[in-house]
Amino acid sequence: MQRNKQQFTKEQQYILARKRVEKIGKFYKHLIAYVIVNTFLSAVFIVGDINDGDTFNQAFFNLNNYKIWFFWGIGIVFQGLNTFGLNLVFSKGWQDRKVREFMNDK
Numbered sequence: 001m002q003r004n005k006q007q008f009t010k011e012q013q014y015i016l017a018r019k020r021v022e023k024i025g026k027f028y029k030h031l032i033a034y035v036i037v038n039t040f041l042s043a044v045f046i047v048g049d050i051n052d053g054d055t056f057n058q059a060f061f062n063l064n065n066y067k068i069w070f071f072w073g074i075g076i077v078f079q080g081l082n083t084f085g086l087n088l089v090f091s092k093g094w095q096d097r098k099v100r101e102f103m104n105d106k
Contacts, residue, residue, distance in 0.1 A: 027083040034076055038069050 042065050049059035059065070 023083050027079055030079060031076060034072055038072065041068055042066060 045065040046056075046059045046062075049062060049065065050056060054062070
């Protein structure tokens with residue numbers, strides 16, 4: 001009976017690990033689509049502004065051409081936090097380094 005429980009636990013761990021890897025993969029695919037699509041759209045907007053009479057510098061530095069980066073980027077940030085959690089920024093290693101840093105400051 002004990003052996004079946006351990007095997008089931010390993011199967012559960014495998015399933016959870018597999019789902020996590022799939023979630024990470026989806027995040028990176030979304031990130032790649034974000035960069036490719038927004039680069040294309042920004043280029044289209046810049047060319048459109050140039051065709052409307054703006055100089056390249058005016059069109060390139062027009063922040064309206066980059067709004068989509070910002071708003072879609074908010075979604076990317078939330079998806080990243082959902083995928084990796086705050087541990088990406090405040091990992092256990094970071095916490096340990098901070099504790100050592102504060103202990104050495106005394």
